[in-house]
Amino acid sequence: MTDLPGAGVSAPVSSSPVAQLSLRRNIVYAMVGRGYYAITQFLIIAITARLGSVSDVGALTLATALVTPLFFFTSMGAKTVMTVDDFDRFTRADYVGLRFAGGLIALVASMLTVALIYPDRGWLVIASVAGVALVRFFGAQAALNQAIFQRAERLDYVAASIFTRATAGLAAFALAFWWSRDLPLALFCEAALWFASYWLVDTRLLARLGMEIPLAILRQTTLRRIWALTLWVLPMGFALWLMRAVGSIPPVMLEHYAGLGAVGLFGALAYAHTLMSMVSNAMAGAAAARLRRCAREGRMAAFQSLTRKMMLFSGGLGLGALAVAWVIGAPLLGLVFGPDYADRELFTVIVGASGLALVAATLNTAITALHAFGWRVAVAGASFLAGLAVALALVPTHGALGGGVAFLASSAVSLVMSWGACRLLISRAKRV
Structure with a gap:
């Protein structure tokens, strides 16, 4: 693709007056921020x-499960791609426009989806979808700000943004749910506080980098440029949709075959994956810009070394979590969620699958840094098909455990595919 007119409207973040932090400090800040959010x-x-x-x-x-894949698709991986973009074709304004428009489309699509698929499920499911969609909308806008902070290698700003938003959202949800026992109301309150923290904190952090607030920068782009950016990152958006859809397969199928109770059991235990992935992804996000710089400068030995270190960290995190799940999983689940959730077997399967997924996610970060978006689609597509096939075979007869095995199968396929793709791409890059 040739350079588009106006590509120099928004200068790269590296020209900001704020000094960069070291990679080690950035990783620490990223893990603290994402870890706190996960908690x-x-x-x-x-x-x-x-x-x-x-x-x-x-x-x-x-x-x-319904809302998250939609937001991942309509965002087109804007945060991920922006972190590793060289800014020679598109500007920050183009990314902001894509993320804002995509968020609005996802909001509408979420409500249409629940109306078409679950018209008879009542207020609880429909209103909960609306509440989660609003939370995700404001989270999507904040995520793009975090990409700007990552490009500037100021992950302390990311941590500050996350800490404020997560604390405010948790407090709003907890107080509203304690007072009303109404899940949709609690979600709407969480969304309102997410918006407030976004406006009050993120805009000030952007100002320190010499950036305009997101709504103001929208005047620097056009629908034509947003559409051109959409076409470029479409493979990444499709890959991320498939990746998130893998996690949605078990809940959707369990609701059909076993009801909301089985979905609740699986969802509570599966949050272990969310906890683990947020910590691992924080490290990958902090290193993404550095990986892209290594690839752009042809320093593939450094690229491989950093990728290998991230894989070892993710693998170690997965093994440690698996040991905890097997040894004290049942009493831990009973203590946190209650006796209805103390299923060690299902918990161990989910945590084992998550460990494989973490290593695969690290490799996918390296693939993204090499701008090989097509490979991301191939990996995610194979993982999705594997998870879907196993879920169709096992969920009707084995319930939540079948969903856990489906997650394990999709994670294993993702790891094998991403490892092979990463090795091939690095080998090609060395020959250039």
Whole structure:
């Protein structure tokens, strides 16, 4: 693709007056921020399980399973691609426009989806979908700001943004749910506080980098440029949709075959994957810009070394979590969620699958840094098909455990495919 007119409207973040941090400090800040966010989202699940019913947890899990893939698709991986973009074709304004327009489309698509698929599920499911969609919309806008902070190699700004938003959202959800026992109302309150923290904190952090606030920068782009960016990153958007859809297969099928109670059990235990992936992805996000710089400069030995270190960290995290799940999984689940959730076998399968997925995600970060978006689609597509096939075979007869095995199968395929793709791409890059 040739350079488009106006590509120099928004200067790269590296020209900001704020000094960069070292990679080690950035990784620490990223892990602290994402780890804290994971804890707050885990507490939302725990609060819902303790103060509400298994059906409440099921409704929250089902809503998340429906909404999240839509937002991942319509965002087109804007955050991920922007972090590794050389800014020689598109500008920050183009990415902001894509993320904002995509968020609005995902909001509408979420409500249409629940209206078409679950018209008879009542207020709990429909309103929960609306609440989760609003939370995801404001989160999507904040995520693009975090990409700007990552490009500037200021992950302390990312941590500050996450800490404020996660704390405010958790407090709003907990107070509203404790007072009303109404899940949709609690989600709407969480969304309102996410918007407030986005406006009050992120805009000030952007100002420190010499950036305009997101709504103001929209005047620097056009629909033509946003569409051109959309076509470029479409493979990444499709890959991310497939990747998130893999996690949505078990809840959607469980709701059909076993009801919201089974969805609630699976969703509570599957949040272990969310906790683990947020910590691992924080490290990958902090290193993404550095990986792209190595690839652009032809320093493939450094590229391989950093990728290998991330893989070892993710693999170690997965093995440690697997040991915890097997040894003390049942009492831990009973303590946190209640006796209805103390299923060690299912928990161990989910955590084992998550460990494989973490290593695969690290390799996918390397593939993205090499701008091989087509390979991301191939990996995600194979993983999706594997998960779908196993879920169709096992969920009707084995319930939640069948869903866990489907997640394990998709994670294994993703790891094998991403490892092969990464080796091939690095080998090609060395020959150039």
